[in-house]
Amino acid sequence: MKFLAALFLAMGLSQAASAQSVVVDVILNPMGDFKAKTSDVKGFATMKGDEVSAENIVVNLKSLKTGVELRDKHTQKYLETPKFPEAVLVSATGKGGKGKGKIKIRGVEKDIEGTYKVEGKLLKADFKLTLSDFDIKDINYMGVGVEDEITLHVAVPMK
Numbered sequence: 595m596k597f598l599a600a601l602f603l604a605m606g607l608s609q610a611a612s613a614q615s616v617v618v619d620v621i622l623n624p625m626g627d628f629k630a631k632t633s634d635v636k637g638f639a640t641m642k643g644d645e646v647s648a649e650n651i652v653v654n655l656k657s658l659k660t661g662v663e664l665r666d667k668h669t670q671k672y673l674e675t676p677k678f679p680e681a682v683l684v685s686a687t688g689k690g691g692k693g694k695g696k697i698k699i700r701g702v703e704k705d706i707e708g709t710y711k712v713e714g715k716l717l718k719a720d721f722k723l724t725l726s727d728f729d730i731k732d733i734n735y736m737g738v739g740v741e742d743e744i745t746l747h748v749a750v751p752m753k
Contacts, residue, residue: 614716616653619745622738630669632657637683638753639717644689646710646717651683651750672730674700683748686719693719699728712752719748 614637618630637651656675660666678700686695688710697706708721725731725742733740 614750615748617747618658619747621741621743623741624738626738628660628662628665630658630660632659635748635750638751639686640753641712645687646689646693646712646752647685647687648683648695648717648750649685651686651748653681653683655679655681668733668735672733688719697723699723700730702728704728708746715752717750717752721746 613633614635615631615633616635619627620630621627632654634654634657635651637648639646639648655673656670656679658666658669658673660669682698684696684698684703686693686706688694691709691711692707693710694705694707696703698704704723704727706721706723708719710717710719712718722743722745725733725740725744
């Protein structure tokens with residue numbers, strides 16, 4: 595339950611239609627789910643012809659909120675935010691609604707793939723991450739654990 599979004603850190607497109615944001619969908623086991631959210635996201639995407647790109651999109655992981663104070667504390671613990679306060683979309687490119695890139699969370703850089711759409715002056719992207727790829731494992735509190743795969747929704751302005 596704790597860690598949850600943590601990653602999210604990392605990045606993904608958010609449900610917010612007019613502001614930059616990151617929303618992390620976390621599934622709990624044996625049942626339940628929650629979202630971790632932040633609007634403390636810095637950076638933008640650019641469009642050249644029919645291709646989009648972005649570099650150095652930074653998410654402040656310390657600002658992730660899940661709606662439950664204790665879960666927020668657990669998320670910070672599992673993300674090790676004192677040591678790793680940010681998740682960074684290092685680079686990404688896309689065409690035709692599909693994209694690839696690299697993300698860095700907890701000092702670990704991994705390739706990602708996902709989908710995106712441009713809505714006005716906002717780029718919205720969705721992708722999945724595997725927490726164990728970033729050495730985030732065994733998240734459990736009172737018999738409720740976090741599934742290894744999370745979905746990120748990121749929204750950033752287009753320049």
